[in-house]
Amino acid sequence: MKVLIIYAHPDKQSLNHSMLEFTTNYLKEKNHEVKVTDLYAEQWKAGIDEDDFLNHEKGSRLYAMRDSGSAYLAGMLSEDIKKEQAKLEWAELIIFQFPMWWYSMPALMKGWIDRVLTQNFAYVSGKEFENAPLAGRKAFILSTVGVPEEMFTKGKLGEIDEVFFPIQHGTFSYAGFKVLPAIIGYSADSRRSNCFEKTTEAIKERIDNIENIKPIY
Amino acid sequence: MKVLIIYAHPDKQSLNHSMLEFTTNYLKEKNHEVKVTDLYAEQWKAGIDEDDFLNHEKGSRLYAMRDSGSAYLAGMLSEDIKKEQAKLEWAELIIFQFPMWWYSMPALMKGWIDRVLTQNFAYVSGKEFENAPLAGRKAFILSTVGVPEEMFTKGKLGEIDEVFFPIQHGTFSYAGFKVLPAIIGYSADSRRSNCFEKTTEAIKERIDNIENIKPIY
Numbered sequence: 561m562k563v564l565i566i567y568a569h570p571d572k573q574s575l576n577h578s579m580l581e582f583t584t585n586y587l588k589e590k591n592h593e594v595k596v597t598d599l600y601a602e603q604w605k606a607g608i609d610e611d612d613f614l615n616h617e618k619g620s621r622l623y624a625m626r627d628s629g630s631a632y633l634a635g636m637l638s639e640d641i642k643k644e645q646a647k648l649e650w651a652e653l654i655i656f657q658f659p660m661w662w663y664s665m666p667a668l669m670k671g672w673i674d675r676v677l678t679q680n681f682a683y684v685s686g687k688e689f690e691n692a693p694l695a696g697r698k699a700f701i702l703s704t705v706g707v708p709e710e711m712f713t714k715g716k717l718g719e720i721d722e723v724f725f726p727i728q729h730g731t732f733s734y735a736g737f738k739v740l741p742a743i744i745g746y747s748a749d750s751r752r753s754n755c756f757e758k759t760t761e762a763i764k765e766r767i768d769n770i771e772n773i774k775p776i777y
Numbered sequence: 778m779k780v781l782i783i784y785a786h787p788d789k790q791s792l793n794h795s796m797l798e799f800t801t802n803y804l805k806e807k808n809h810e811v812k813v814t815d816l817y818a819e820q821w822k823a824g825i826d827e828d829d830f831l832n833h834e835k836g837s838r839l840y841a842m843r844d845s846g847s848a849y850l851a852g853m854l855s856e857d858i859k860k861e862q863a864k865l866e867w868a869e870l871i872i873f874q875f876p877m878w879w880y881s882m883p884a885l886m887k888g889w890i891d892r893v894l895t896q897n898f899a900y901v902s903g904k905e906f907e908n909a910p911l912a913g914r915k916a917f918i919l920s921t922v923g924v925p926e927e928m929f930t931k932g933k934l935g936e937i938d939e940v941f942f943p944i945q946h947g948t949f950s951y952a953g954f955k956v957l958p959a960i961i962g963y964s965a966d967s968r969r970s971n972c973f974e975k976t977t978e979a980i981k982e983r984i985d986n987i988e989n990i991k992p993i994y
Contacts, residue, residue, distance in 0.1 A: 570826045571839035599824075606823035606884035607816075609787045622788035623966065624878065625923060661841065663947025664881065667823035667888030674878050689933065706842060716906065718946060725939055730880025749840065 561592045561770065564651035568599040568658045568669040575748055575756060576659055576704055582760045583655070583702070586767060595647050599668040605640065606671030612638050629679025637678065644676040648694060653770065654737065656727070657702040659748070663723050673731060682735045695736030698770070701727065702763070704748035704755065712744075720744065721776070729777055738775040740766070778809045778987065781868035785816040785875045785886040792965055792973055793876055793921055799977045800872070800919070803984060812864050816885040822857065823888030829855050846896025854895065861893040865911060870987065871954065873944070874919040876965070880940050890948060899952045912953030915987070918944065919980070921965035921972065929961075937961065938993070946994055955992040957983070 565583065569576040580596070587594045597604075608624050610616045613631035631637045637645070648654065658665045665673075677683070683692050701724060705712075712720045721728065724742060732739045743762045747753035766773065782800065786793040797813070804811045814821075825841050827833045830848035848854045854862070865871065875882045882890075894900070900909050918941060922929075929937045938945065941959060949956045960979045964970035983990065 570824065570841070573838045600826070606888060607787065608878075608883065609817070621790045624787070624876070625966070659841070661825075661891050662887075662894065662951075663943030664887065666825065667884045667891050670879075670881065670887045671823060671884030674884050677879065718942065722939070722942055723947060725935065725942060726880030729935060730940060734879075749842070 562650055562652045563587055563592050563594050563655065564647050564653070565594065565596045565655045565657055566599070566669065566672060567596060568666045568672075570600050574659075575745070576657065578756060579702070579704075579745070579759060579763070580657060583657075583763050583767075586760075586764060590767060592767070595650070597644060597647065597672070599666075599672060602640075604668050604672060605675070606667050608671075608674050612641060612675060614638060624674075625679050629681075632678045632680045641675055641678070644672065645678075645681055648676070648682075648697075652697060654697060654699040655702050656699065660703050660705045660723075660744075663718075665727065677731070677735060688734050688736075690736060692734070692736030697737050698740055698775075699732045699737035700740040700766075701742035701744075702759075703742060704745040704759070706749045707746065708753075709744075709746040712746075733777040739777040740773050741776050779867055779869045780804055780809050780811050780872065781864050781870070782811065782813045782872045782874055783816070783886065783889060784813055785883045785889075787817050791876075792962070793874065795973060796919070796921075796962070796976060796980070797874060800874075800980050800984075803977075803981060807984060809984070812867070814861060814864065814889070816883075816889060819857075821885050821889060822892070823884050825888075825891050829858060829892060831855065841891075842896050846898075849895045849897045858892055858895070861889065862895075862898055865893070865899075865914075869914060871914060871916040872919050873916065877920050877922045877940075877961075880935075882944065894948070894952060905951050905953075907953060909951070909953030914954050915957055915992075916949045916954035917957040917983075918959035918961075919976075920959060921962040921976070923966045924964065925970075926961075926963040950994040956994040957990050958993050 567580050584594050610622050613627045615634050615636035658669050711717050728739045745755040745759035748755045801811050827839050830844045832851050832853035875886050928934050945956045962972045962976035965972045
């Protein structure tokens with residue numbers, strides 16, 4: 561299987577980085593192919609602007625959606641975007657790995673989504689969801705949170721699938737990805753929580769059973 | 778009333794920019810004070826990293842939450858963050874204005890939230906929601922979307938408050954803000970939709986009745 565990991569964490573000594581190494585190694589051990597986009601390491605540009613569209617006349621009005629779509633068709637997207645789009649076309653499974661910040665992904669990863677998932681590449685008017693150009697690829701979130709699991713089942717914070725609705729439904733599913741359940745490392749900041757052990761166990765299981773996991777959307 | 782507008786759109790000729798001007802002028806006309814943070818114009822840095830925390834030893838482990846909290850208490854946050862925190866302390870109403878991209882805010886605005894709402898400033902362990910340090914301020918989303926309103930009431934896309942759950946509940950409400958209903962300009966890309974007229978009418982009404990609008994959270 562061809563696996564693309566989109567990864568955002570600022571610290572190479574972090575739990576998240578250890579999990580990234582674990583996942584990469586385990587995938588290779590099982591004879592999968594892996595590519596990683598490390599957004600902090602690559603100093604990913606977060607904001608869409610006119611420099612993304614090489615066919616855009618400087619200073620003229622910018623329509624992020626339309627302009628991204630016509631730049632895609634003309635082969636005039638900036639190089640960093642093209643490179644990521646090529647990886648996405650190659651991939652059969654995409655893992656989005658990030659620490660949860662404010663009920664969502666870090667800004668750099670949102671910037672990857674904003675800039676890479678252009679019109680005509682990731683969605684075509686009238687061809688969203690199962691008919692989108694990238695349809696059929698699998699995707700899931702691999703994330704860590706500081707609080708214990710109960711906070712997202714019994715607490716004031718909401719259910720985890722409510723929290724991830726804009727990502728899992730509004731982004732992955734909209735772009736035609738089959739959304740597999742998120743893997744979450746809870747109590748990630750506590751040494752006693754065995755977060756690394758539990759999460760890597762879940763990653764192994766996920767990879768071993770990737771063909772049998774039912775999509776949630 | 779003291780009003781802070783956090784604004785993210787890459788194009789000064791956009792509908793969003795006209796709405797920003799309208800809102801700013803109308804507020805002043807009604808004798809409110811206004812400050813604007815224009816994230817694209819200020820080339821806002823989106824990614825949290827160790828440079829945000831001036832008391833962080835370079836190359837040592839980074840814990841975004843804890844390190845932001847201790848840098849805040851020590852007065853050692855980077856200047857751009859401090860400036861925004863001062864504006865937030867000043868404000869009684871905060872408007873987050875952005876075009877909806879992928880069911881959420883543009884990456885630059887997520888970067889404002891990630892970096893400015895530090896521990897001990899915007900939340901204190903055990904003092905979330907109504908007991909948070911900034912509690913009592915009002916906040917709402919002012920956004921535009923390309924599709925018609927029906928898409929968020931009858932369509933596959935989900936209800937608008939589901940879409941904004943991570944922002945309105947997980948961020949605003951968590952930080953103690955009283956969340957007023959979002960104002961959305963639908964069919965923003967269509968000339969026939971009168972999006973500007975409808976939305977500015979809603980903005981006027983909101984400002985005129987700001988004391989009487991019931992929070993949704």
